[in-house]
Amino acid sequence: MHRLAKLSLANRSVVALITIIIAIFGLISVGGLKQELIPSFETPQAAIVTTYPGASPEVIDKQVSQPIEAAVRALDGLVTSSSTSQSNVSIVRVEFDYGTSTSKVKENLNAALASLTLPSEATAKVLSGSFDSVPVIALGVSANSGNNEAIGKVLEDTAAPLLASVPGVRDVSVSGVVEKRINLTLKQSVLTANGLTSQSITSALQ
Template identity: 40%
Template sequence: MSFLTRLSLKNRALIALISVVAVIFGVIGAGSLKQELFPSLDNPQATVTASYEGATPEAVESEVTEPLEGALTALPEVEDMTSTSSAGSSQITVGTKYGDDSDDVVRALQRAVSQVQPTLPDGV
């Protein structure tokens, strides 16, 4: 038998204690490793909603949704966009790139909507 084997057999309690300590440190290390491997990511998506009381879906589309889409499409932060126009309301979902600061994106969207708002019908 080798030296290491004889030493391990003579000191079984010490080897068991070292093994338990190694497992405990491994569990603690794995817990903190998960947090570092999976950072929190903001969902790169924002929604712009506008209401136009009493308007038909076609009127909402042409008078509200299309002007808003035109203003939002011009922004460099916007990667993709989907919109839904229904009776009295318009909803535009804007997708942005991962890594963009969500506060900056929201401010840019608000500026774009503010610029187009004077051209929208009264009450929108």
């Protein structure tokens, strides 16, 4: 160590030159590094969302949530699972071992769903993703005239396809669009008198 210090002091100009060269190469290397605002990062988590129009929470739990959760618990690498049963909707959340790819999670869950026989009117969908799915840019638009319903149609028909055509854009979605909706309040006594159920009304309107 003493010899190295003595040698450095005796050749200070050479040591300074080597230090400058190393610093320059370091700056060049930093400039060439790939940088991302939101790096790609996959989380081994997913949710199975099943819609069953007209079904009560009890029916959802018995006929949808419990069978799905029982099927996913048999999958390799599963860490935890939980379910939420609400009117018309079942949500089963799952978490797999860290390092499991999103595509593998989705593949396993779809295989588990394929082995089940759910009610014919129930529709299940696997939702999984990574930080690649997080929107990088969010834009807010409003109409000066106050007609946000009309501008929503323009955004969906014109703006979204235009932005999606830009090179490097993976996906464009429009949310918060005002839509016309009709709410029906059914009288149970009238339904019973005519031999109908809320499910039959829902099916007739679809």
